[in-house]
Amino acid sequence: MSIDTARPPVHTDHGGPLHxxxxxxxxxxxxxxxxxxxxxxxxTVINPRFLSPQSVKDxxxxxxxxxxxxxxxxxxxxxxxxxxxxxxxxxLVAFGTGTLFNAWPGVPIPLxxxxxxxxxxxxxxxxxxxxxxxxxxxxxxxxxxMYIFRGIxxxxxxxxxxxxxxxxxxxxxxxxxxxxxxxxITIVAIVVVIAVGIFMHSVRAGRDLYAIGSDxxxxxxxxxxxxxxxxxxxxxSGALTGLAGVLYTSRYNSVGALTGSGLELDVVAAxxxxxxxxxxxxxxxxxxxxxxxLLSTITSSLTATRVDKFWQQAFVGMLILxxxxxxxxxxxxxxxxxxxxxSRDV
Amino acid sequence: xxxxxSPNIVKARSGLAKRLTGSDAIIIYILVAVIIVSMISVRxxxxxxxxxxxxxxxxxxxxxAMPMALVIISGEIDLSVASIAGLTSAxxxxxxxxxxxxxxxxxxxxxxxxVVCGVFNGFLITTLGLPSLAVTIGTLALYRGLALVxxxxxxxxxxxxxxxxxVLSKIGTTGIPVVMIFVVIIIAFFAxxxxxxxxxxxxxxxxxxxxxxxxxxxRVGQAKFWLxxxxxxxxxxxxxxLTLRLASAGPDNGTGMELSVIAAVLLGGVSIFGGKGSIPxxxxxxxxxxxxxxxxxxxxxxxxxxxxxxxxxxxxxxxxPSIVSWARERLRLARVHRVVQQTSSSGSPHA
Numbered sequence: 215m216s217i218d219t220a221r222p223p224v225h226t227d228h229g230g231p232l233h234x235x236x237x238x239x240x241x242x243x244x245x246x247x248x249x250x251x252x253x254x255x256x257x258t259v260i261n262p263r264f265l266s267p268q269s270v271k272d273x274x275x276x277x278x279x280x281x282x283x284x285x286x287x288x289x290x291x292x293x294x295x296x297x298x299x300x301x302x303x304x305x306l307v308a309f310g311t312g313t314l315f316n317a318w319p320g321v322p323i324p325l326x327x328x329x330x331x332x333x334x335x336x337x338x339x340x341x342x343x344x345x346x347x348x349x350x351x352x353x354x355x356x357x358x359x360m361y362i363f364r365g366i367x368x369x370x371x372x373x374x375x376x377x378x379x380x381x382x383x384x385x386x387x388x389x390x391x392x393x394x395x396x397x398x399i400t401i402v403a404i405v406v407v408i409a410v411g412i413f414m415h416s417v418r419a420g421r422d423l424y425a426i427g428s429d430x431x432x433x434x435x436x437x438x439x440x441x442x443x444x445x446x447x448x449x450x451s452g453a454l455t456g457l458a459g460v461l462y463t464s465r466y467n468s469v470g471a472l473t474g475s476g477l478e479l480d481v482v483a484a485x486x487x488x489x490x491x492x493x494x495x496x497x498x499x500x501x502x503x504x505x506x507x508l509l510s511t512i513t514s515s516l517t518a519t520r521v522d523k524f525w526q527q528a529f530v531g532m533l534i535l536x537x538x539x540x541x542x543x544x545x546x547x548x549x550x551x552x553x554x555x556x557s558r559d560v
Numbered sequence: 561x562x563x564x565x566s567p568n569i570v571k572a573r574s575g576l577a578k579r580l581t582g583s584d585a586i587i588i589y590i591l592v593a594v595i596i597v598s599m600i601s602v603r604x605x606x607x608x609x610x611x612x613x614x615x616x617x618x619x620x621x622x623x624x625a626m627p628m629a630l631v632i633i634s635g636e637i638d639l640s641v642a643s644i645a646g647l648t649s650a651x652x653x654x655x656x657x658x659x660x661x662x663x664x665x666x667x668x669x670x671x672x673x674x675v676v677c678g679v680f681n682g683f684l685i686t687t688l689g690l691p692s693l694a695v696t697i698g699t700l701a702l703y704r705g706l707a708l709v710x711x712x713x714x715x716x717x718x719x720x721x722x723x724x725x726x727v728l729s730k731i732g733t734t735g736i737p738v739v740m741i742f743v744v745i746i747i748a749f750f751a752x753x754x755x756x757x758x759x760x761x762x763x764x765x766x767x768x769x770x771x772x773x774x775x776x777x778x779r780v781g782q783a784k785f786w787l788x789x790x791x792x793x794x795x796x797x798x799x800x801x802l803t804l805r806l807a808s809a810g811p812d813n814g815t816g817m818e819l820s821v822i823a824a825v826l827l828g829g830v831s832i833f834g835g836k837g838s839i840p841x842x843x844x845x846x847x848x849x850x851x852x853x854x855x856x857x858x859x860x861x862x863x864x865x866x867x868x869x870x871x872x873x874x875x876x877x878x879x880x881p882s883i884v885s886w887a888r889e890r891l892r893l894a895r896v897h898r899v900v901q902q903t904s905s906s907g908s909p910h911a
Contacts, residue, residue: 358874358875360871365866471864535695
């Protein structure tokens with residue numbers, strides 16, 4: 215009895231509201247979101263036009279594609295894998311979309327989205343199958359498929375390009391029309407973030423991905439079907455990349471053989487900045503999405519503040535490094551806390 | 561039971577046999593086969609011109625592949641190499657344009673850029689203990705960004721003519737570029753370092769298990785630190801080489817090369833898990849991609865097919881060993897099973 219009262223009170227508020235608030239402020243998304251808000255405020259103070267309706271709309275449009283890609287990539291990275299082929303997948307789907315509209319001008323637009331996501335999912339399944347069957351790190355496999363998919367695209371496309379003028383007006387309007395001030399394609403991205411976010415937070419299969427990422431062997435011993443889950447993560451990432459590819463065709467002026475090349479590292483960077491550890495098992499898709507917004511906003515805000523445009527990429531690099539360092543500091547602190555609280559329990 | 565049986569049943573392959581059937585040896589066989597087939601079937605392949613063009617083309621990747629192999633064997637990765645080459649090129653261009661220094665000093669200072677970049681990578685990875693994949697994705701952007709800051713979107717092209725002709729000059733009539741001598745020296749240096757020094761042997765232990773390496777007395781942090789300095793320096797040398805070869809310094813020199821280098825290294829039999837690989841294998845991997853690309857190009861195969869070939873080679877090179885080891889395991893199990901059955905059926909009455 216007396217032992218019980220001697221216990222530190224820390225353990226009594228486990229599920230309490232105080233705990234929830236504390237957890238909120240300790241989460242990895244907060245520093246990123248804070249940086250984003252600070253960036254927007256500073257930029258607006260220097261150049262008030264930064265928050266004009268047109269400028270905000272452009273910010274959202276620019277972020278849309280990367281947000282969707284980052285959500286897909288986050289799924290894969292959380293399982294301690296990585297998908298470097300997304301730039302090539304996006305290119306293939308975007309060019310496929312252009313081709314489809316060219317061959318069948320009256321194609322229903324929902325069908326285009328479905329087709330694009332299916333195409334992306336198939337390509338993602340190839341990655342996932344190779345990764346799970348060969349038991350080789352995804353870095354190598356997807357580096358290979360990055361080249362293969364890009365090669366297929368370049369031989370398919372040659373020097374051909376499809377321009378936005380070739381597409382139906384209604385399709386292009388998805389990136390022009392707004393609903394409640396938000397462009398339609400950005401709404402698509404937001405829906406994706408929320409849906410995948412809830413899935414990863416509350417659905418068994420989503421939690422499994424975290425378990426696999428933090429300790430694969432333990433996950434297997436626990437009875438999680440590691441192979442199928444990782445395969446599913448790659449398929450999902452492929453499908454989301456396919457969605458991004460279709461939206462890319464709507465948003466940008468032209469699609470061709472080079473569409474999406476070099477995008478893979480930008481997206482991995484966005485995910486890492488958003489607090490998803492490259493070593494798997496931690497982070498959320500919300501964080502990844504915020505990271506994507508942050509990286510795409512930096513570009514605009516450097517332009518708005520008339521900082522030499524050549525500094526842009528260097529800033530992005532420093533941001534990535536800062537994100538990793540913060541992440542490391544947080545995890546070291548958490549590990550120490552955990553050790554202390556565990557030793558108390560003993 | 562199986563413990564006493566297995567040493568007799570599964571004979572350990574002898575050292576030589578192992579060396580002749582290892583994955584790096586297989587790459588070299590394929591390389592030789594590709595060269596022979598190309599010499600027979602591709603017009604103009606069998607000429608000294610081939611040697612010249614081919615070497616000039618593969619030198620950048622060949623050079624960076626050396627320290628990269630060591631980095632990957634020790635279980636890390638460096639994605640910032642091409643950006644370091646680009647930054648070096650930018651610094652070299654600006655120094656040559658604005659400082660009025662002798663070209664020798666300019667080159668020396670430019671190579672220092674690589675040292676600094678490598679030290680920074682090494683500091684973040686070993687001192688702060690951050691994952692190298694994430695860190696070097698960051699420095700990939702940072703160094704390329706700094707290259708843009710240094711030189712903007714300009715090009716500097718008025719380097720001394722003699723240096724460009726020197727880089728492209730050949731040894732007599734062999735078609736081998738003179739710079740190849742330096743390249744061979746660098747390759748030899750890394751081969752000796754990896755295969756014949758305690759430091760190099762330690763890298764295998766490091767890649768295999770960091771904890772075990774610490775226990776046997778390898779200074780893990782220090783070893784890794786120097787590896788990243790190594791990739792930095794060699795990347796800078798490549799930056800200087802590219803600048804002189806193209807006779808142009810710009811921020812985009814070497815863009816995208818990091819993935820080609822890693823593809824070649826992995827194709828050469830280095831395991832991405834660390835702990836496995838050899839310099840001859842890596843040289844074979846780089847040359848295989850180089851020769852294949854060159855000969856297909858000569859045979860007028862469209863450029864686009866080349867990318868597919870590179871990618872497929874990479875995927876095959878990692879998938880094939882898994883298939884082979886799976887098959888080997890099945891065979892071994894079958895053999896053990898057979899022997900066990902034999903011993904039990906022949907009957908051992910005293911058992």
